[in-house]
Amino acid sequence: MTDVTFRVFRGAGTQGGFEEYTVQLSEGMVVLDAVLDIQASQAGDLAVRWNCKAGKCGSCSAEVNGKPRLMCMTRMNTLPLDQPVTIEPMRSFPLIKDLVTDVKRNFEINKRVRPFKPKPRQADGTHRMMQYDIDRIQEFHKCIECFLCQDVCHVMRDHQKPDFIGPRFLIRLAALVMHPLDTENRLTELKDAFGIGYCNITKCCTEVCPENIKITDNAIIPLKERVAGNFYDPLAWLWRKARGKRPDTRPGTE
Amino acid sequence: MNETSPSLPLQRPLFVTERTDNWWLGPTATGLGLLFFVAYLTWAAFQGVHFYVGPEDAPYYLSPLYSPWIQADWWPFSPAFLILWAPGGFRFTCYYYRKAYYRAFSLSPPGCAVGGRAHNYKGERVLFLFQNLHRFFLYLAVLFVFVLAYDAWLAFQFPDGWGIGAGSIVLTLNAVFLGAFTFGCNSLRHLVGGNVDCFSCVAFGRPRFKIWRIVTRFNEHHMEWAWISLFWVCFTDLYVRLVSMGIVGDLRIL
Ligand code: SF4
Numbered sequence: 001m002t003d004v005t006f007r008v009f010r011g012a013g014t015q016g017g018f019e020e021y022t023v024q025l026s027e028g029m030v031v032l033d034a035v036l037d038i039q040a041s042q043a044g045d046l047a048v049r050w051n052c053k054a055g056k057c058g059s060c061s062a063e064v065n066g067k068p069r070l071m072c073m074t075r076m077n078t079l080p081l082d083q084p085v086t087i088e089p090m091r092s093f094p095l096i097k098d099l100v101t102d103v104k105r106n107f108e109i110n111k112r113v114r115p116f117k118p119k120p121r122q123a124d125g126t127h128r129m130m131q132y133d134i135d136r137i138q139e140f141h142k143c144i145e146c147f148l149c150q151d152v153c154h155v156m157r158d159h160q161k162p163d164f165i166g167p168r169f170l171i172r173l174a175a176l177v178m179h180p181l182d183t184e185n186r187l188t189e190l191k192d193a194f195g196i197g198y199c200n201i202t203k204c205c206t207e208v209c210p211e212n213i214k215i216t217d218n219a220i221i222p223l224k225e226r227v228a229g230n231f232y233d234p235l236a237w238l239w240r241k242a243r244g245k246r247p248d249t250r251p252g253t254e
Numbered sequence: 255m256n257e258t259s260p261s262l263p264l265q266r267p268l269f270v271t272e273r274t275d276n277w278w279l280g281p282t283a284t285g286l287g288l289l290f291f292v293a294y295l296t297w298a299a300f301q302g303v304h305f306y307v308g309p310e311d312a313p314y315y316l317s318p319l320y321s322p323w324i325q326a327d328w329w330p331f332s333p334a335f336l337i338l339w340a341p342g343g344f345r346f347t348c349y350y351y352r353k354a355y356y357r358a359f360s361l362s363p364p365g366c367a368v369g370g371r372a373h374n375y376k377g378e379r380v381l382f383l384f385q386n387l388h389r390f391f392l393y394l395a396v397l398f399v400f401v402l403a404y405d406a407w408l409a410f411q412f413p414d415g416w417g418i419g420a421g422s423i424v425l426t427l428n429a430v431f432l433g434a435f436t437f438g439c440n441s442l443r444h445l446v447g448g449n450v451d452c453f454s455c456v457a458f459g460r461p462r463f464k465i466w467r468i469v470t471r472f473n474e475h476h477m478e479w480a481w482i483s484l485f486w487v488c489f490t491d492l493y494v495r496l497v498s499m500g501i502v503g504d505l506r507i508l
Pocket residue numbers: 152153154155166167198199200201202203204205206215216220
């Protein structure tokens with residue numbers, strides 16, 4: 001079996017750099033296996049976060065050869081092995097140690113999103129919706145909160161815009177805004193406080209999402225279109241005026 | 255440790271990345287492709303001659319850059335300029351083309367997880383707010399699909415009666431490709447159903463959902479249709495031009 005060289009980022013807080021390790025490859029190995037091998041036999045103090053090893057818990061996010069990925073879902077045989085494999089922590093979040101970053105910022109953003117507020121129940125005590133009402137939003141519920149999209153998005157990565165909530169939370173908003181039962185009006189804050197206009201639809205979030213959620217096409221662009229219709233479309237404005245409606249009001253909440 | 259790193263989150267300078275793949279290939283090819291087609295279209299628009307084949311009052315082949323043919327005495331320039339602002343604006347504000355030129359020309363970002371241009375990034379919030387008017391260009395573009403379909407129909411009506419020439423097929427494909435591009439537009443997707451929160455609660459909810467699904471099909475390949483239709487518009491103009499100049503003879507099939 002082949003030996004492969006890994007360049008693994010080691011460090012804590014603001015200090016760190018790459019260290020090289022060699023690992024013997026075995027059949028079906030993924031990057032996380034190699035990292036755990038290094039931890040077991042060469043660097044017992046190597047910090048790495050993981051749980052399921054099945055691409056479902058979203059803990060093992062890192063950057064492999066510069067690309068944000070889940071380590072447990074990146075098979076070694078998909079990487080060029082004639083050169084060292086680089087493994088770094090997610091670069092957009094504060095470093096705790098080695099491959100572990102502090103993703104607390106995302107949980108704080110999450111608190112800013114007002115929770116689902118459903119319509120009152122019908123007379124028989126139930127909520128009714130049809131499958132075709134919720135077809136669009138089921139995709140968004142696949143999110144495993146790996147935060148790879150938040151890591152890669154250049155608005156956060158290169159430009160550090162604190163008011164932009166990022167792709168993961170734009171899909172959360174999309175799931176609420178398109179929900180047949182939700183009653184909150186969310187477009188004004190989407191435009192202002194959440195900064196959807198910062199997204200320039202360059203689709204890096206979609207490229208890295210391990211759940212293959214079409215974040216940009218199915219969540220962000222439809223939200224941008226709703227914002228456009230409510231705030232930037234003179235014809236829609238006239239049509240609302242004529243009917244005495246205000247922008248960003250869901251039916252039944254006027 | 256052979257390298258020290260500044261604190262995370264780490265902002266990388268322009269083009270700096272740990273990526274080992276040819277990430278620059280895509281944006282470079284996109285940028286060159288766009289420059290090439292824009293250069294051809296500009297050149298062809300300035301010509302103002304050789305854009306139709308057949309009698310001047312009833313040409314059977316008409317270049318899409320000059321259609322509908324507006325014969326205005328007061329207009330001192332090429333008639334193409336009376337037309338091209340509309341499809342040009344449609345493509346310029348198209349969500350796909352935005353992605354393409356933000357990556358290839360604005361370098362924000364040049365690639366995913368690749369350092370971007372350091373500047374006071376505003377996204378589509380300030381200068382690029384006009385992108386929200388894309389839907390108005392869509393309304394015009396839908397009209398153009400019908401105009402070009404009519405041109406395609408005329409391309410079968412030769413002075414000696416009904417027939418099929420190579421040009422008939424070229425013009426027909428042009429209308430088809432432009433239709434496939436236009437009917438996958440994100441603004442159209444919003445208009446036909448994307449703006450509905452609850453399909454089963456609104457009038458004609460089920461047909462709207464079905465139409466939304468059809469537009470979604472085209473939308474999933476919007477990038478491909480964008481390039482195919484762009485290439486074919488240029489090729490159609492070139493074909494009509496060469497036949498009109500007598501450089502190539504039009505092959506009559508029937
Ligand atoms: S498409 Fe928008 S949200 Fe997604 S990575 Fe690009 S800028 Fe960020």
